[in-house]
Amino acid sequence: xxxxxxxxxxxxxxxxxxxxxxxxxxxxxxxxxxxxxxxxxxxxxxxxxxxxxxxxxxxxxxxxxxxxxxxxxxxxxxxxxxxxxxxxxxxxxxxxxxxxxxxxxxxxxxxxxxxxxxxxxxxxxxxxxxxxxxxxxxxxxxxxxxxxxxxxxxxxxxxxxxxxxxxxxxxxxxxxxxxxxxxxxxxxxxxxxxxxxxxxxxxxxxxxxxxxxxxxxxxxxxxxxxxxxxxxxxxxxxxxxxxxxxxxxxxxxxxxxxxxxxxxxxxxxxxxxxxxxxxxxxxxxxxxxxxxxxxxxxxxxxxxxxxxxxxxxxxxxxxxxxxxxxxxxxxxxxxxxxxxxxxxxxxxxxxxxxxxxxxxxxxxxxxxxxxxxxxxxxxxxxxxxxxxxxxxxxxxxxxxxxxxxx
Amino acid sequence: xxxxxxxxxxxxxxxxxxxxxxxxxxxxxxxxxxxxxxxxxxxxxxxxxxxxxxxxxxxxxxxxxxxxxxxxxxxxxxxxxxxxxxxxxxxxxxxxxxxxxxxxxxxxxxxxxxxxxxxxxxxxxxxxxxxxxxxxxxxxxxxxxxxxxxxxxxxxxxxxxxxxxxxxxxxxxxxxxxxxxxxxxxxxxxxxxxxxxxxxxxxxxxxxxxxxxxxxxxxxxxxxxxxxxxxxxxxxxxxxxxxxxxxxxxxxxxxxxxxxxxxxxxxxxxxxxxxxxxxxxxxxxxxxxxxxxxxxxxxxxxxxxxxxxxxxxxxxxxxxxxxxxxxxxxxxxxxxxxxxxxxxxxxxxxxxxxxxxxxxxxxxxxxxxxxxxxxxxxxxxxxxxxxxxxxxxxxxxxxxxxxxxx
Numbered sequence: 024x025x026x027x028x029x030x031x032x033x034x035x036x037x038x039x040x041x042x043x044x045x046x047x048x049x050x051x052x053x054x055x056x057x058x059x060x061x062x063x064x065x066x067x068x069x070x071x072x073x074x075x076x077x078x079x080x081x082x083x084x085x086x087x088x089x090x091x092x093x094x095x096x097x098x099x100x101x102x103x104x105x106x107x108x109x110x111x112x113x114x115x116x117x118x119x120x121x122x123x124x125x126x127x128x129x130x131x132x133x134x135x136x137x138x139x140x141x142x143x144x145x146x147x148x149x150x151x152x153x154x155x156x157x158x159x160x161x162x163x164x165x166x167x168x169x170x171x172x173x174x175x176x177x178x179x180x181x182x183x184x185x186x187x188x189x190x191x192x193x194x195x196x197x198x199x200x201x202x203x204x205x206x207x208x209x210x211x212x213x214x215x216x217x218x219x220x221x222x223x224x225x226x227x228x229x230x231x232x233x234x235x236x237x238x239x240x241x242x243x244x245x246x247x248x249x250x251x252x253x254x255x256x257x258x259x260x261x262x263x264x265x266x267x268x269x270x271x272x273x274x275x276x277x278x279x280x281x282x283x284x285x286x287x288x289x290x291x292x293x294x295x296x297x298x299x300x301x302x303x304x305x306x307x308x309x310x311x312x313x314x315x316x317x318x319x320x321x322x323x324x325x326x327x328x329x330x331x332x333x334x335x336x337x338x339x340x341x342x343x344x345x346x347x348x349x350x351x352x353x354x355x356x357x358x359x360x361x362x363x364x365x366x367x368x369x370x371x372x373x374x375x376x377x378x379x380x381x382x383x384x385x386x387x388x389x390x391x392x393x394x395x396x397x398x399x400x401x402x403x404x405x406x407x408x409x410x411x412x413x414x415x416x417x418x419x420x421x422x423x424x425x426x427x428x429x
Numbered sequence: 430x431x432x433x434x435x436x437x438x439x440x441x442x443x444x445x446x447x448x449x450x451x452x453x454x455x456x457x458x459x460x461x462x463x464x465x466x467x468x469x470x471x472x473x474x475x476x477x478x479x480x481x482x483x484x485x486x487x488x489x490x491x492x493x494x495x496x497x498x499x500x501x502x503x504x505x506x507x508x509x510x511x512x513x514x515x516x517x518x519x520x521x522x523x524x525x526x527x528x529x530x531x532x533x534x535x536x537x538x539x540x541x542x543x544x545x546x547x548x549x550x551x552x553x554x555x556x557x558x559x560x561x562x563x564x565x566x567x568x569x570x571x572x573x574x575x576x577x578x579x580x581x582x583x584x585x586x587x588x589x590x591x592x593x594x595x596x597x598x599x600x601x602x603x604x605x606x607x608x609x610x611x612x613x614x615x616x617x618x619x620x621x622x623x624x625x626x627x628x629x630x631x632x633x634x635x636x637x638x639x640x641x642x643x644x645x646x647x648x649x650x651x652x653x654x655x656x657x658x659x660x661x662x663x664x665x666x667x668x669x670x671x672x673x674x675x676x677x678x679x680x681x682x683x684x685x686x687x688x689x690x691x692x693x694x695x696x697x698x699x700x701x702x703x704x705x706x707x708x709x710x711x712x713x714x715x716x717x718x719x720x721x722x723x724x725x726x727x728x729x730x731x732x733x734x735x736x737x738x739x740x741x742x743x744x745x746x747x748x749x750x751x752x753x754x755x756x757x758x759x760x761x762x763x764x765x766x767x768x769x770x771x772x773x774x775x776x777x778x779x780x781x782x783x784x785x786x787x788x789x790x791x792x793x794x795x796x797x798x799x800x801x802x803x804x805x806x807x808x809x810x811x812x813x814x815x816x817x818x819x820x821x822x823x824x825x826x827x828x829x830x831x832x833x834x835x
Contacts (some may be wrong), residue, residue, distance in 0.1 A: 099599030190733035193505030297703025322725030327596040330822035416736035
């Protein structure tokens with residue numbers, strides 16, 4: 024049975040390049056799917072759950088086709104986001120507003136924390152016997168949601184990382200040295216692994232070394248890896264996840280900060296934007312005596328850079344939102360929309376739905392079958408991730424031109 | 430009179446997204462311009478002047494149309510680059526190789542240091558009575574060459590910075606806080622100023638504050654600026670040039686490092702990739718007591734990112750190279766190719782040539798007429814810089830939608 028009432032949409036957590044595609048998808052699903060006549064107002068919660076408890080909404084009912092098209096191509100959460108993690112009391116307040124507003128459809132676009140919020144709100148409503156359709160629409164550049172082949176937002180972030188590495192590899196080739204790039208992903212290495220997507224097989228292209236959080240870090244091995252590559256190529260381009268940690272679970276950057284404290288240097292660097300890069304660069308300078316070591320931290324650029332979003336990613340983000348609305352209007356169902364792959368080539372996916380409890384607050388990690396010797400990513404990862412970024416710019420080099428050296 | 434002999438092309442200094450367009454331009458100029466029959470071999474110097482003194486060249490004679498097209502769209506110096514700054518003795522070695530190789534045409538693609546190298550080589554040849562055509566082809570993301578309206582490489586870097594800020598502004602709007610982005614440009618603020626190119630007039634878009642090296646930095650004013658913006662918008666997006674310095678000329682990052690030394694914290698951060706961002710963020714945290722302050726340093730990404738080079742920039746880089754070759758084949762002339770603007774709208778330029786001594790080792794700064802109150806860039810800068818980046822992605826916000834807040 025289709026409920027009748029108002030709908031609330033929220034966007035939560037870190038921005039992505041396509042999170043507004045999901046927002047537009049939900050809106051269009053509510054405007055167009057069977058049962059759409061039962062939806063009265065479409066309300067956007069300003070800054071996620073915080074907007075709900077503050078009763079702070081934007082009325083999106085009747086938003087034009089033109090505006091929807093433009094909004095879909097705008098990166099980052101147009102409704103505003105929040106880092107709030109609601110507990111039971113917070114959910115109670117959400118639920119009170121929903122009742123007051125006659126909200127019968129709730130859509131929350133976000134990562135695994137957001138799916139947990141969705142689950143909590145849903146359970147609060149059920150306990151109260153209040154009919155509410157609760158849907159989680161997946162979003163995360165980390166690509167770490169269970170029950171999914173991949174997650175909207177990842178493809179575009181992966182495309183940014185890949186394009187950055189294609190250029191940085193040419194940079195590193197032109198002015199050889201050791202270069203470390205720090206990439207987002209505290210627990211899951213999918214995005215860091217994407218650094219290899221533009222690397223040409225059978226070339227000297229970097230990244231030459233890739234470190235993901237799924238494999239414990241060893242300083243000794245790291246220095247041996249860098250030394251080997253640097254000796255072979257006269258240069259070394261490294262992709263390192265911000266979440267890289269030692270065997271005992273201590274993040275590299277935290278351990279380094281402790282060492283600094285021990286040395287009475289203060290922990291100035293810990294909150295630093297380039298902290299981990301500096302730590303890793305310092306290891307190489309001290310351990311290998313190489314002077315030209317440089318580190319960049321990609322920072323926020325990788326999550327909301329404008330203008331190079333992946334088309335596939337945008338399409339899937341939109342469709343996920345649309346289907347959440349379509350399911351919500353189709354009957355007594357709550358859940359999270361899933362994307363699973365049907366085939367690699369031609370690339371094809373199918374959409375499904377799972378219970379909120381199945382996905383909430385769980386984390387998927389990169390399958391270590393892709394990791395080679397703890398310091399590289401296998402070419403088979405290209406088969407997995409490349410369809411998600413779509414076409415990448417390609418480069419040529421002059422390596423095969425005749426040398427006239429004496 | 431057109432000389433007969435071989436040609437050498439080198440690429441120097443930091444990479445850009447279009448430096449290979451200039452390389453292809455020189456090659457095509459040598460293959461196609463009147464007098465091209467006098468050019469025997471086209472040699473690419475591997476890693477700039479270092480390749481010349483090591484007699485290490487690639488033979489580019491007869492490089493195919495297809496390869497030239499692909500090469501033009503590959504960022505960073507395909508011949509390899511170098512940071513060597515030749516002195517008279519070094520130039521003597523260059524000149525010896527040129528004589529041995531019967532080199533009569535020399536093209537050096539680079540910034541103001543490279544034009545000085547070109548000048549030195551030219552003078553060495555003249556002193557020896559050896560006929561040699563020496564051409565400098567401008568390249569720098571810093572846009573700091575005199576005698577030019579702008580410089581190839583700048584438009585693409587400016588486009589990257591503008592696109593990054595468009596996305597980061599939406600990010601900052603979604604999750605409000607204080608965000609600092611550090612941009613390249615030790616002496617000239619052109620690239621930092623480009624952070625405003627995607628900012629919509631009459632909006633709350635950031636960057637809200639822009640600091641360039643042309644204006645002395647004052648910590649007191651900085652904190653007052655940030656406080657004002659943060660109070661007004663509840664957020665603050667800041668663009669800061671890496672070259673920002675105090676009235677006495679001390680770079681912000683160096684003074685901070687000294688302070689850290691005084692506090693017995695060591696100078697670990699000075700070489701850090703995020704050093705300046707951390708310093709500025711620390712100032713705000715301490716001075717204003719705001720917790721959510723984040724800093725990113727764009728680093729190498731802004732100079733060789735693949736896939737979003739400016740079309741105008743690419744075309745001008747190519748034409749500059751082509752014309753250098755055409756001039757070299759046309760008679761007894763050395764010099765540096767210049768670009769000057771004929772009109773803003775429709776955007777149009779004319780190319781010229783100046784003596785190497787006029788451009789060598791000089792630096793052009795951002796006209797302070799563009800700087801507002803030491804902390805912002807005037808909209809008139811858009812008229813100057815936007816034609817160089819070409820179209821930027823645009824965003825929409827939901828700010829004008831009806832609020833349903835109680």
